[in-house]
Each structure stands twice: as C-alpha cells, then as structure tokens.
Amino acid sequence: METSPTKMQLPSDKTWNRSAESEIEKFWDENVKLKFESPSTKPSFAIDTPPPYTSGKPWHVGAAAHYSHIDMIARIARLLGYNVLFPVGMDRNGIPIERYTEKKYNISMKRTERGKFLELAKGALDELEAEMIGILKSLGLSADFQNLYRTDSEKYRALTQSTFIEEWKRGNVYIGTRPSNYCYACGTTIADAEIEYEDLPSKLVYLKFRLSESDTRIIVATTRPELLSACSAIIVNPKDERLNSFIGKNAVIPLYLREVPIIGHESARADFGSGAVMVCSYGDYNDVLLFKELKLKERIIIDQNGRLTKDTGEELTGLPVGEARKKVIALLQEQDVVDKIEDIKHRTPLCERSKTPIELLPLEEYYLKTADLKARLADQLRELTFLTSKHKQILIDWMETALDWPISRRRFYGTEIPVWYCGKCGEPIIPEGGKYYVPWRDPPPAGSKCIACGNSENFIGDIRTFDTWMDSSVSALFVTKYKEDDVLYAKTYPMMLRPQGVEIVRTWLFYSAIRCLSLTDQLPWKNIFIDGHGLDEHGEKMSKSKGNVVDPIPIIEKYGADAFRFWAASESSMGSNYLFSEIKISGAEKFLTKVLNIAKFVKEVGYTDKIAYGELTPTDKWILNELNRLNEKVEEAYRRFDFFAASNMIRDFTWNVFASNYIEMVKNRAYGNNNKEREVKSARYTLSETLRNLMILLSPISPFISDRIWLSLYSKDSIHAREFPHLKVSDSKYLESTERLIEFNSMVWREKRKNKLSLRDKITISIPEELREFKSDLIAMHNINAP
RNA sequence: GGGCUCGUGGUCUAGCGGUUAUGACGUCUGCCUUACACGCAGGAGGCCGAGAGUUCGAAUCUCUCCGAGCCCACCA
Numbered sequence: 001m002e003t004s005p006t007k008m009q010l011p012s013d014k015t016w017n018r019s020a021e022s023e024i025e026k027f028w029d030e031n032v033k034l035k036f037e038s039p040s041t042k043p044s045f046a047i048d049t050p051p052p053y054t055s056g057k058p059w060h061v062g063a064a065a066h067y068s069h070i071d072m073i074a075r076i077a078r079l080l081g082y083n084v085l086f087p088v089g090m091d092r093n094g095i096p097i098e099r100y101t102e103k104k105y106n107i108s109m110k111r112t113e114r115g116k117f118l119e120l121a122k123g124a125l126d127e128l129e130a131e132m133i134g135i136l137k138s139l140g141l142s143a144d145f146q147n148l149y150r151t152d153s154e155k156y157r158a159l160t161q162s163t164f165i166e167e168w169k170r171g172n173v174y175i176g177t178r179p180s181n182y183c184y185a186c187g188t189t190i191a192d193a194e195i196e197y198e199d200l201p202s203k204l205v206y207l208k209f210r211l212s213e214s215d216t217r218i219i220v221a222t223t224r225p226e227l228l229s230a231c232s233a234i235i236v237n238p239k240d241e242r243l244n245s246f247i248g249k250n251a252v253i254p255l256y257l258r259e260v261p262i263i264g265h266e267s268a269r270a271d272f273g274s275g276a277v278m279v280c281s282y283g284d285y286n287d288v289l290l291f292k293e294l295k296l297k298e299r300i301i302i303d304q305n306g307r308l309t310k311d312t313g314e315e316l317t318g319l320p321v322g323e324a325r326k327k328v329i330a331l332l333q334e335q336d337v338v339d340k341i342e343d344i345k346h347r348t349p350l351c352e353r354s355k356t357p358i359e360l361l362p363l364e365e366y367y368l369k370t371a372d373l374k375a376r377l378a379d380q381l382r383e384l385t386f387l388t389s390k391h392k393q394i395l396i397d398w399m400e401t402a403l404d405w406p407i408s409r410r411r412f413y414g415t416e417i418p419v420w421y422c423g424k425c426g427e428p429i430i431p432e433g434g435k436y437y438v439p440w441r442d443p444p445p446a447g448s449k450c451i452a453c454g455n456s457e458n459f460i461g462d463i464r465t466f467d468t469w470m471d472s473s474v475s476a477l478f479v480t481k482y483k484e485d486d487v488l489y490a491k492t493y494p495m496m497l498r499p500q501g502v503e504i505v506r507t508w509l510f511y512s513a514i515r516c517l518s519l520t521d522q523l524p525w526k527n528i529f530i531d532g533h534g535l536d537e538h539g540e541k542m543s544k545s546k547g548n549v550v551d552p553i554p555i556i557e558k559y560g561a562d563a564f565r566f567w568a569a570s571e572s573s574m575g576s577n578y579l580f581s582e583i584k585i586s587g588a589e590k591f592l593t594k595v596l597n598i599a600k601f602v603k604e605v606g607y608t609d610k611i612a613y614g615e616l617t618p619t620d621k622w623i624l625n626e627l628n629r630l631n632e633k634v635e636e637a638y639r640r641f642d643f644f645a646a647s648n649m650i651r652d653f654t655w656n657v658f659a660s661n662y663i664e665m666v667k668n669r670a671y672g673n674n675n676k677e678r679e680v681k682s683a684r685y686t687l688s689e690t691l692r693n694l695m696i697l698l699s700p701i702s703p704f705i706s707d708r709i710w711l712s713l714y715s716k717d718s719i720h721a722r723e724f725p726h727l728k729v730s731d732s733k734y735l736e737s738t739e740r741l742i743e744f745n746s747m748v749w750r751e752k753r754k755n756k757l758s759l760r761d762k763i764t765i766s767i768p769e770e771l772r773e774f775k776s777d778l779i780a781m782h783n784i785n786a787p
Numbered sequence: 788g789g790g791c792u793c794g795u796g797g798u799c800u801a802g803c804g805g806u807u808a809u810g811a812c813g814u815c816u817g818c819c820u821u822a823c824a825c826g827c828a829g830g831a832g833g834c835c836g837a838g839a840g841u842u843c844g845a846a847u848c849u850c851u852c853c854g855a856g857c858c859c860a861c862c863a
Contacts (some may be wrong), residue, residue, distance in 0.1 A: 014823080164833090398858090570800090572800070577857090579798095584812065587811065652811095656810090750829065753817070753828065758818050
C-alpha cells in the first residue's frame with residue numbers, strides 16, 4: 001500500500017457535494033492525461049463519441065446523462081486494460097446555429113452578406129461551445145479535450161468534401177430533379193428522416209365539380225384547396241359503387257374551368273371524405289406517386305418562398321400557402337361550389353427543426369444512392385453487435401424504407417458542395433479531394449477545365465451546402481485519421497463502439513454506416529450502444545416548446561456530478577428510457593455521502609501494511625470473500641459495459657453488507673478495544689483494503705469521489721490509472737455465512753428493540769453454532785453477555 | 788393499418804421456470820449507537836395488468852384481451 005497520500009484531504013463537509021469535486025477537477029486538469037497511448041501493447045478501444053450540437057440553452061439532462069454513460073464506458077474500458085481513444089468533437093454545422101445567429105443579432109440569413117453571416121455564426125458558436133465544454137468537463141468526461149475537433153474546421157470540411165468527391169467518382173452521387181421535401185422556413189430541401197408528423201387541426205373542404213359531359217356534380221374533399229389550380233386528375237376507388245360510374249368521364253375544376261379526367265385508383269378510399277380525391281402537384285407523397293404512375297403533367301404553383309405563382313390567378317398570386325387557402329375558400333364559396341367544410345385533425349408533415357409544414361417541390365438536388373449500400377449493410381449487419389439488442393430492429397426497419405439521400409441544402413452555415421459549373425455548357429467541375437473548397441467565394445483550382453466542352457473560364461460555384469449528416473457521418477473516419485495517419489487508422493478502425501441516442505438511428509447511425517462502408521469496405525464499428533431517452537418526471541418527452549426541459553447545470557451544482565452520474569447509471573437498465581427525478585438524484589447523493597463517511601471512518605482508525613490472508617480473522621476473511629464475489633459479478637457486468645447492474649450491486653454491497661454488518665462487527669476491534677494487536681491490525685487492514693477495492697469498482701461511475709478518497713487515503717496518483725482488482729481469495733465456505741450473519745444481527749436488533757434496549761445495552765442471547773467463528777466480534781458488536 | 792417495446796407495493800426498479808418476489812425513494816415507529824440524524828434499527832404496504840393454456844410447478848413460457856409508450860406507412 002502506498003502510504004504517502006498527497007496534500008489531498010477528505011472534504012470536511014458533512015455531505016458529498018460540488019465543491020469537493022471542483023478540487024478534483026483541478027487536479028485532473030493538472031495531473032491526469034487520459035490520452036490514447038501510441039505505441040501501446042494494450043488492445044485498442046476507440047469510441048465514436050457523438051459530437052454534441054451547439055444550439056444553445058437550455059441544455060438537456062438527458063444529454064448530460066448520455067455523455068455520463070459514454071464516459072462510464074470509456075472508464076470501464078480503461079479499467080479492463082484497454083488503450084482507449086475517447087475523442088470529443090463539436091458539431092457546428094447546420095440550421096439550428098443559423099437560426100440562433102439570426103435570433104441573436106436580429107437579422108435574416110438570406111438577406112445578410114454570406115461572409116458576414118458566417119463570421120457572426122462562428123462567433124456565436126464559439127461562445128456556445130465554451131459553455132458546452134464547461135458542462136462536459138464538470139460532468140467528469142474523460143475525453144481528449146486537447147484534441148477537440150470541430151465539424152466546421154477546414155480539416156473536417158475537407159474530409160467531408162473529399163469523401164463526397166470519392167463517392168462522385170464511384171458514381172454513387174447524382175443530380176436529380178424530383179419532388180423534394182421543402183421547408184420554407186428553412187429555405188431548403190430536407191430528407192425524409194428529418195420530417196416529423198403531427199395531427200393538426202385542419203379543414204376538410206367538400207367541393208362540387210361539374211362534369212363536362214352533363215350537369216351532374218361530383219363532390220371532391222380536400223384539405224388543400226389552394227392547390228386547385230394544380231389539379232391534374234380526380235381519382236375514385238373502382239370498388240366504390242357510389243362513384244365508379246364516373247370513371248372515364250371528365251370534371252371541370254371550379255374557378256379555373258379546366259377539364260381533368262376522373263380515374264379509377266385503389267388509393268382512393270371510399271370511407272374517407274367524399275370518396276373522390278383530387279390529385280395535385282403536390283399535396284402529399286401519394287400525389288407524387290400518382291403523377292408518376294398516371295403520367296400526369298405537373299403544375300408547380302408554389303415558389304421557393306412558399307407563395308403561389310401567377311398561374312393560380314390574380315387574386316391568389318403572391319399569397320403564402322396559409323392565406324391562399326383562406327382566400328380560395330372564400331372565392332369558392334362566392335361561386336357556390338363549396339358543399340360543406342368539416343373540421344378534422346390532419347396528419348401534417350412538419351420540418352423537424354422549424355416545426356412548420358413542409359411542401360413537396362420539384363427541385364434539383366444532389367442525391368447519394370443508397371440501394372447498393374443498403375444491401376451491403378444488410379449483409380454485414382450480423383457483424384454489428386448492439387449492446388442493447390432490441391434496438392437493432394430500428395435500423396433494420398428503416399433500411400427497408402429509406403430512399404436515396406438528398407444531400408444538398410440551400411443554406412449558408414455548412415460544408416460547401418465542392419462543385420463548379422461550366423459557364424458555357426453547365427457541366428459540373430469536380431476538383432481533386434484533400435483540400436477545403438469554397439465555391440461560392442473562390443474560383444475552381446487553377447487549370448480547371450470543363451470535361452464536356454473544354455472551356456476553361458467563367459465557372460460558376462455552387463452556392464449550396466451539404467446536409468450536416470454528410471459531415472457527421474464520417475466522424476469515425478475523422479477521429480481515426482483515415483488517409484492521414486495509417487498507423488493510428490490501422491489500430492483504431494473499425495472502432496470498438498458507437499454510442500448514440502435512439503432518436504438518431506435513422507440519421508446518424510444509418511448514414512454513417514453506409515458512407516463508411518462505401519468508402520472503406522468495412523463497417524466503421526464493432527459495437528453499438530443505443531441509449532434511452534431522458535423523460536420528465538411524468539414520463540413525457542422534454543421539449544423546448546413544452547417548456548419541460550430540465551437544465552442539468554443547476555442539478556450538478558446542487559448535488560454534484562457524481563450524484564448525477566450515479567443516478568444516471570443506476571436509474572434504469574441500459575438503453576431504457578428513464579424519468580428524471582430530483583429526489584432520486586438526492587438519493588444518489590446520500591449514497592455518496594455514506595461512502596465518504598466510510599472513508600472518514602477508515603482514515604480515523606488508521607490503516608496498516610499488508611497482512612497475509614491466512615493471518616486474518618474469520619470476520620475479515622468473510623468480508624473479503626464477499627468482496628471477491630462482488631468483484632467477479634461487477635467485472636462480468638463491466639465486460640458487458642452494464643453500468644446499471646454494476647452500480648446497483650456496488651451500492652447494495654457497500655451499504656447493506658459492508659457498512660451495516662461488517663463495519664458494525666469490527667468497529668470495536670478497529671478502534672483498538674481489544675488487546676490482541678494482530679486482530680486490531682487485521683480489522684484495519686481489511687477495512688482499508690475493502691474500501692480501496694470498492695473505490696476502484698466505483699471509479700467509472702462516480703469518478704470524483706472515488707479519486708478524492710483514493711488520493712486522500714491511498715496514493716498520490718489518480719485512481720484512473722488502476723486496473724480491475726483481483727483479490728484471488730476463494731474460501732467460498734465464508735459466503736455461506738453471509739445470510740446467517742445478516743439474519744443474526746437483525747434478530748439481535750429486533751430483540752433489543754422489543755425489549756426497549758438501546759443498541760449498546762447488554763443483552764443475553766446465544767450465538768448459533770454455525771457462527772461460532774465470528775463469536776468474539778458478535779459479542780463486541782451487540783454487547784452480548786456471553787452465556 | 789404494420790412493427791417494436793413495456794405493464795412487478797404510493798413512485799421507480801431488479802428478477803425472466805423452482806423454497807416466504809430484489810433494491811431504491813417515499814411513508815410509519817423507535818433511537819444522538821466513539822464514520823455518517825443526508826444516519827441507525829424496526830414495521831406497514833404486492834392476488835407480479837386481466838383471462839386462458841403449457842408444466843409436478845409461472846411474475847418468468849404460449850395465446851387472447853386491456854392499457855401505456857415509441858417508430859414506420861397511407862388519410863385526399
């Protein structure tokens with residue numbers, strides 16, 4: 001045992017708290033460098049840490065718990081003897097930071113000069129980032145902050161661009177014009193995965209269409225009357241006996257007086273609305289399919305600003321969708337073609353970021369082909385282990401439905417698409433990868449030539465950026481230094497672990513898997529840890545709009561990061577959702593205070609040099625065997641990275657076996673109320689040894705307190721350089737005594753209570769034969785009158 | 788409509804075929820006991836969602852139903 005503790009002392013406060021942690025945080029900053037060792041004989045363990053998105057307050061306790069979980073895994077891996085690569089990055093591209101900047105400076109992005117806007121956004125990001133790093137550090141994240149990366153750095157963006165260029169060369173990228181999900185609020189195309197649906201109140205308008213052949217009317221129900229002028233057909237279900245006689249006839253669109261065919265189609269449901277549907281470009285995804293299938297002519301009547309075009313007639317031109325809807329209803333009512341209007345709840349596609357309805361608009365965008373990659377991913381899926389196996393299905397389900405990925409965005413703060421277009425013929429010019437290109441600002445590399453017409457001047461740079469998932473989907477390549485440091489790459493790729501939240505399986509997990517698979521012919525990781533959601537105390541999702549987001553900062557200030565972490569570990573099984581509960585966090589703090597008090601006791605009675613196992617008293621041998629059993633169980637849990645099981649086992653042993661029974665049994669002996677020097681030393685040694693061992697077990701979960709105790713009692717070096725303890729004791733006969741001992745102690749306590757005796761009063765009671773080995777400790781503990 | 792989870796004392800949670808169901812928080816009672824009153828000890832509180840089946844035996848396996856949550860796909 002190292003007996004020269006540092007100047008670190010146990011805190012004098014009565015409870016474990018934040019200020020006791022701050023000193024440790026400082027100590028780590030100055031003395032502990034948890035870096036990936038190179039060279040190293042240990043096996044590598046590389047973690048694809050999710051780069052947190054810097055979008056401003058409030059921060060989310062769920063995110064704090066998530067990073068705590070990831071840190072526990074990193075620390076467990078170190079404890080198990082791995083050489084851990086634990087990077088930390090900041091995801092800084094994309095729409096949220098643009099919105100934040102617009103709000104902060106009260107400006108409009110698209111009306112601000114681009115260079116100026118980017119500068120403001122960068123400044124805003126730097127402030128947010130500093131705050132976030134502060135939070136991560138105060139949580140005790142043992143990541144490599146010295147090499148913090150940013151997805152908007154030149155180096156990172158150069159990687160995003162060069163991986164795009166590689167995909168282009170492989171023929172996996174194409175430019176396509178197809179109806180895309182367009183968000184007017186964000187002014188850009190978004191991917192299917194970025195849409196969420198919500199049931200919103202809407203009006204179902206029943207319109208009377210006259211047939212061209214006769215005066216008969218057909219009633220058409222629509223939630224999108226403003227799209228009337230884009231109507232290209234009406235469909236009815238052929239099995240719908242009320243309406244199938246209309247099939248083959250033509251109807252006249254009110255207001256516009258244009259004829260459209262009435263067509264039979266299965267997708268029209270007889271039991272909704274009137275049974276007749278107008279097919280418009282584009283009301284919903286079904287319209288897109290119908291236009292394709294029925295080869296209808298599309299009319300695009302909404303422009304990129306979300307306003308109706310002049311094709312819709314004088315009175316509607318220039319109106320935004322919502323107003324146009326009201327106006328057109330009024331116009332139709334004037335003409336007496338509105339049969340009735342129903343209030344309904346309509347499942348509306350919304351942009352996940354701006355929460356505004358999206359429209360389907362044909363736009364020219366870049367797409368990454370996913371069909372082949374999905375097939376390859378499906379092939380290799382069995383090589384990928386999900387620590388929480390139930391989550392694998394989410395990925396599989398999504399793979400079945402995912403379409404080609406639209407990767408271009410009409411935004412400013414993102415990685416620029418590294419493409420110029422020939423000023424003469426429009427052919428795309430793609431540069432060589434490896435550098436960071438800014439086409440909206442700079443000309444293409446010197447010597448660029450159009451491969452189609454040979455033109456070598458007047459190139460036009462693309463003004464678009466990539467979807468931010470294009471950046472974050474290569475995080476595994478960035479941190480393992482793909483095409484930059486072959487030695488590190490060979491050691492760390494594929495990475496051991498991708499930890500992430502369940503809500504981004506469809507995006508980050510899926511996109512990363514297919515992109516890295518495409519570029520490296522390997523899956524980027526061996527294991528996936530999908531973490532659950534942090535819900536509020538009523539089990540509801542926390543969201544800024546509901547206002548129920550709990551900020552972790554005051555929680556950490558109040559209870560300490562270790563209490564927060566212990567709670568995060570012990571609250572629910574790996575990957576399950578958990579409810580935020582301040583009262584439980586305070587319960588975790590009580591446990592840590594208990595641990596602190598055990599340490600104060602151990603320090604007070606003093607500790608001695610190592611004593612051979614054979615020299616120890618039976619009680620001491622007993623607790624060491626129990627401790628050994630705990631070590632085995634915790635090691636087994638830690639090998640599955642199951643901090644939930646481990647934390648609960650550690651708490652149970654520490655409190656209910658070690659403190660309540662063992663310490664009470666040996667307290668007198670440890671204080672020296674015994675004239676046998678050997679037995680006194682035996683107790684002191686065992687107390688110290690058990691606590692020492694427990695601190696190592698606890699260190700991945702609550703690193704502050706375990707290191708504070710470690711440094712105060714045992715060593716001048718941090719606990720985090722330790723390996724997993726192996727006691728190598730195997731007197732398993734002592735394990736049989738545990739239950740009997742606890743039962744006997746309980747029985748004595750009950751007797752004393754029944755007889756209104758205080759715990760230190762004498763009592764006459766006989767000690768069972770099976771416990772005779774522990775007799776002297778039991779007599780001292782309960783003050784038993786030896787019969 | 789399809790799929791995936793999940794229903795265990797007031798709350799949360801473990802157990803997932805075998806003696807009186809785990810632990811935490813809360814609650815009640817007593818107690819300043821040479822670490823800790825943010826403590827110690829003791830107690831109350833559960834037909835393990837409902838029903839049926841498999842089995843010598845079910846919280847645990849199967850089916851049906853009820854309820855909750857999440858995801859996906861159509862609703863004009």
